[in-house]
C-alpha cells in the first residue's frame with residue numbers, strides 16, 4: 069500500500085488520545101489502519117487497553133498487532149472510538165461506509181463517549197454529498213428496497229466488488245446513493261432509515277467529537293465540537 073502522508077499523520081496522532089485503562093473502538097479503512105498500527109506499538113510498549121473492532125478486517129489487524137480484544141458482552145462502555153470517514157464538514161458531520169463497515173461503525177460510535185475521526189485534508193468539504201452515500205440493505209427483496217430508494221430520489225447503485233455483489237460483514241448489500249449535494253442531512257437520515265430493508269445509512273451526524281485532518285506535508289490540525297457530554301450505556 070502506498071503511504072498517504074496525510075492519512076498516516078492523522079491516524080497516528082489520534083492514538084495519542086488513548087489513555088491507560090480505556091476501552092477503544094477500532095475503526096476501519098486505510099486511515100484507521102495507521103491508528104491501529106500505532107496502538108499496536110503503544111501496547112507493545114506497555115499501554116494497558118482493551119479494544120473492540122468495527123470490522124473483521126480491523127479485528128484481524130488488531131490481533132496481528134497484539135492489541136487485546138474483548139467480546140461485546142464484556143463491554144461496559146467504550147471510552148474512545150477512532151475511525152476514518154469519506155467526507156467530513158466543519159460541523160463534524162460525516163459520510164462513512166466507503167469500506168462497507170458503516171453499520172458496525174455506527175453501533176460502536178453511538179456507544180462511545182468520544183469519537184475521533186481521522187481524515188486527510190481532501191475529505192474536508194463544505195457540503196456533504198459528493199461522495200456517494202452508502203446505505204446498507206438486507207439482501208432479502210433488496211430489489212424492492214432499491215426501488216423504494218429510487219422513489220425517494222436516492223439514485224442508488226448496487227455496490228460490486230470483483231464482479232460480485234459486495235457483501236458486508238453482516239451479510240448485507242450496499243447501495244451507494246448519488247446525491248452530489250445533501251441539503252438537509254438530518255431529514256435525509258430519517259427518510260432513508262424509514263425504508264424497510266434499510267439497515268443503516270452512512271450519515272454520521274452527531275457522533276464525532278474531534279476531527280483530525282492530516283495534510284500532505286505531514287502536519288495536522290484539529291476541529292472539536294462542544295457537544296453536551298455523551299452518555300454511554
Ligand SMILES: O=C(CO)[C@H](O)[C@H](O)COP(=O)(O)O
Pocket residue numbers: 095096097098099100151152153154163164165166167168169170173
Ligand atoms: O467508513 C469507512 C469504512 O466503512 C472508512 O472509515 C472510510 O471509508 C474511510 O476510509 P479510508 O480511511 O480508507 O479513506
